Amino acid sequence: MSGVSLSAERAWDVLAGVMDPEVPVLSVCDLGIVREVEVADDELLVVVTPTYSGCPATEVIEASIREALLAAGAARVRVETRLAPAWTTDWIGPEAQEKLRLHGIAPPGPCAPPGQAVVRFHPSCPRCRSRRTERLSEFGATACKALHRCLDCLEPFEAMKAI
């Protein structure tokens, strides 16, 4: 490879294949974690914005990003963390939302603007699409999800919380 770096465009393609360890149908790009990719000399700079302060996947994600880019031929990779603006589920686009739904996770509702109370959002069932659902628990198997149940097909399901 003789120190030849990847183009930013190629790096974005590679990153689109780096999946979140907790929600493996979404890539780090789908989630909006990757904010910027820059090429400077032979170094690739990837700016990431972490999801939850306590998300145990954050360090794994950074390591996977570095590994994937090095494997694709990047000479040097630097992953930089940027806290502001804070990560929001509003960065998960419509395509990624559909991927979540097909995986059985209801996508997040829109975020409450700052200063306003969190909206009590009733997600529709990702299986039968019924809107008659109830929340079972505010917290699910990971920090980013809550547990709900469909009152029509009776299946429990996870929903990503709007944050």
Added chain:
Amino acid sequence: MHNHVEYLLRLADTPLILGQRLSELCGHGPVLEEDIALTNIALDLIGQARLLLTHAGHLEGKGRDEDQLAFLRTEGQFRNATLVELPNGDFGQVMLRNFLSSVYQEHLYSALQSSIDPELVAIAAKSLKETRYHRRHAGDWVVRLGDGTAESHGRMQAALGMLWPYTRELFAGDAVDAAVAAEGIGIAPGSLEAGWRREVAAVLEEATLCIPEDTPFLSQGRRGRHSEHLGHLLAEMQFLQRAHPGATW
């Protein structure tokens, strides 16, 4: 600079110690969903503390990172509010403390959006989003248990009587608070009291709980004078780094 670091430690230590207290409940929640909720909240709090401690360590400039600050300071060097170091008690008491504390954190992180310290603004903005969920979760339980059976109501009222005197400390400022407020870095704690009381009173009323009378008692955890409980908590939290200095895995 000294006041700035001191203030950041005060901000960091309260979520750190509450996070440690809540993680004691891992595997002990009354039902699986609540066990998961408590540990998720603990993770968020410890994550917030990590960011704040890292920032404090950078600013201090003595090369101390988040781990050194969390695991190698002694009891008198911790700056958390006494409220969060008290033993957990029953589930109702845990939820009540989470509620009192998360309403406070929510007001605090909102107010810090006007700080002149951009790193602190970023950490507070991020933490604010998480704190809203913590407050909603705890508030729901306070209402459910307070306005529940005679047994749950009685326990919640007793828990409120026990915890309430420790809330006074949250609003008692000192010279450090005044200095950082004057510089535009921090918030004078007293300025958060009216908003906190209004919100807490509304939920406690819905929960049919009576706010106890205020007492002159003023705990001093934010100034480094703690109850007898913090030492025991630190003994567990710091054991590994004390017994095996520098251990990593």
